[in-house]
Amino acid sequence: MxxxxxxxxxxxxxxxxxxxxxxxxxxxxxxxxxxxxxxxxxxxxxxxxxxxEVSIIEFLTETEWTPLFSIKKYGIWPLLSATLLTSAIALLVAVPLGLVAAIFLSEFASDNVRRTIKPLLEILAGIPTVVYGYFALTTVTPFLKNFIPTLSIFNSLSAGIVMGVMLIPYVASLSEDSLSAVPNSLREAAYGLGSTRFEVATRVVAPAAISGIVASIVLAFSRAVGETMIVAIAAGQNPRFTFDPTVPVMTMTSYIVQVSLGDTPYGSLSYYTLYAVGFTLFLFTFILNIFSYWMVRKFREVYD
Amino acid sequence: MTVHDLEQNNPNALEARNMSVYYGSFRAVKNVNLAIEKNRITALIGPSGCGKSTVLRSFNRMNDLVPSARVEGEVLFHGENIYAPGVDPVNVRRRIGMVFQKPNPFPKSIYENVAYGPRVNGWRLSKREMDELVERSLRGAALWDEVKDKLNQNGLSLSGGQQQRLCIARALAIEPEVILMDEPCSALDPISTLKIEELMFELRRNYTIVIVTHNMQQASRASDYTAFFLMDSDRAGQLIEYGPTAQIFQNPKDERTEQYISGRFG
The missing domain is CATH 1.20.5 (Single alpha-helices involved in coiled-coils or other helix-helix interfaces)
Structure with a gap:
């Protein structure tokens, strides 16, 4: 009991x-x-x-953004174009270099080399973005001026390139993970059919890992869209609707920084622009994330 | 007699001479002498760890993919040592194909799986020629009737037995002379296994087949020659006995062979 x-x-x-x-x-x-x-x-x-207070049609069709001036116009395009331009330049740098690095690490490097290089790449991801920003402004821009004399001090080209360098580890690391996850039996099959190492990597392993590779690119894109310090420091503060990479522009994130730092009175319309831009930014990255989720599910191969 | 005639009269597709295989300092296979006859099925049998898979993989230099692996001795293919300096393993594998233990089709369509080999080998085929080659290879692997209406479906959507026949079709597409099979039925059900064995007999007319098997019945019913391997006291695999399958199974010369095939160990 x-x-x-x-x-x-x-x-x-x-x-x-x-x-x-x-x-x-x-x-x-x-x-x-x-x-x-x-x-x-x-x-x-x-x-x-x-x-x-502002019509959504004006927001989406107007090509000038001057909420802090006396003649106020609220077109998102100048900010959107700058964000897209810097992000596109960043991806042009990060995707090829990141993918080459990933394929090298996963398919060509010996274990020792991989063990040395992967942490080094991850250090790149640990550098504060404000450091990247000043690097773009004080080193990359003067260097690029040697080749493009008309380049402005602030421009989307050097901001985009440096942002791309920042994104290389994201693309490389995530892509490498999905390349390494491809079962070895597929590599053996490809070698057994007389493939060279390069053919195994590019024709069998990379296509089999495509969902992870695409996800890494989309993640890098969404990171680029949301990146703030580099573009705020090096790309300029001039909202203009252009795709010229040599002139100062203003991205959505730079605008948010500018308004947050300035003395915009609480509750005023210019204060609310902050949220409209922030929401656009959020929508953008949200759609990108959904897209990457969908891509991963659609293209993932299940090996038993 | 010309060199060509000599080659024609050579009854052997492959010949290992005093071959040893090392993984680092460990000797996995010791002094194997083995001649594989053309257009025959040769089975390599023996208990786990006896080196039979290692021997098979040295026949098309698949062991090169293991960084620490090293082969001593010779493997002759058309009288040429495939381990001689200057021989490109890629060229060896184009002529000596391989089918693996677990079906490993590429995550591509059935058609692309078969077309992969000819494509990487740089064969310039028209669309029609490639279609014909794919059909011929799938027929050769006794899979055509089951997949002819769904060539664009992913190879991974097939059943295990069909996947393995797809892998055989994929190997046939590059028209190899020898096909190495590493326990090709161990992941399959009995009916699929039977289909693959029937297929091997068909393939024997045009190809030389070397098969590693764990399954003694399979070796006895589906091969012409049998090689029995066993590891010695330093765990290095050795060829114990080699001969016509009927003789190995009914009248083995070595006591250890007799013990193994009668199920006393392994």
């Missing part, structure tokens, strides 16, 4: 403890979801406030 009581008691204590732990874990998981919902909600409500 006494033994049975003891058993009951200990199992009661254990069950209660298990329950408490479960609740604590659930709470921790909910915090991040609630934060995201909170951010979206505050972005959305302020954005709606903005669009009650």
């Amino acid at each position: 006494a033994v049975t009581d003891l058993q009951k008691q200990s199992s009661f204590l254990r069950n209660t403890r298990e329950k408490l732990i479960q609740i604590a874990l659930l709470l921790a998981a909910t915090v991040s979801i609630l934060t995201t919902i909170g951010i979206v909600f505050s972005l959305l409500s302020e954005t709606i406030a903005f669009f009650s």
Whole structure:
């Protein structure tokens, strides 16, 4: 009898403890979801406030952005074009170099080389972006001026290139992971048919890893769209609708920095522009992430 | 007699002479002498770890893919040592094909799986010639009737047995002289296994087949010659006995062969 009581008691204590732990874990998981919902909600409500004063048609069709001037115009295109231009330049640098690095690391490098180079690449990802920004402004731009004399001090070219360098480790590391995940049996099959190392890498391994490679590119793109310090420092503060990489421009993120730092009165229309731009930015990266999720699911091969 | 006639009269497709294989300092296979006859099925049998797969993989230099592996001795193919300096392993593998233990089709369409070999080998084929080659290879692997209406489907969508026949078709497409099979049925059900064995008999007319198998019944019913391997006291694999399959199974000369095939160990 006494033994049975003891058993009951200990199992009661254990069950209660298990329950408490479960609740604590659930709470921790909910915090991040609630934060995201909170951010979206505050972005959305302020954005709606903005669009009650500025028409969404003006926002999407006007090609000038002058909310802080006396003649106010609210066209997102100058900011959007700058963001797209710097991101495109960054991807032109990061994707080829990142993919070559990934294929080298996964298919050609010996274990020793891989063990040395991978951490080095990851150090690149650890450099603060503000350092990259000044590197672009004070080193890359003067260097590029040797070849392009008309290059402005602030321009999207050097900001884009440096941003691309920053993104190389993202592309390389994620792509390398998905290349290494391709089963060795496929490599053997390809070698057995008389493929060279290069053919194995490019015709069998890379296509088999395509979902991960595309995901790494989309992630790099979404990182480039959201990148702030490099473009704020090196690309300029001049909102203009252009795809000329040699002139100063202003990205969405640079604009947010400018307004946040300035003395824009709370509740004014120029204050709300912050949220409209922020929401556009959010929408952009959100769509990119959904796209990458869809790509991964569509192209992933399941090997048993 | 010309060199060509000599070659024609050579009954052997492959010949290992005093071949040893090392992984680092470990000798996995010791002094193997083995001549593989043309247009015959030769089975390599023996307990786990006896080096039979290693021997098979040295026949088309697949062991080169293991960084620490090293081969001593000779493997003659058309009288030429495939391990001689200056021999490109890529060229060796184009003429000595391989089918693996687990079916490993590429995550591409059935058509592209078969067309892969000719493409990387730089064969300049018209669309029609490639279609014909794909059909011929799939027929050769007894898979054509099952897949002719779905050549654009992913090779991974087939059943395990079909996948393995697709891998055989893929190997046939580059028209090799020898096909090495490394336990090709170990991942398959009995019916698929039977199909592959029937297929091997068909293929024997045009190809030389070397098969590693764990399955003694398979060796006895599906091969012309059998080579029995066993590891010695330093765990190095050795060829114990080699001869016509009927003789190995009914009247083995070596006591250890007799013990192994009667199921006393391994």
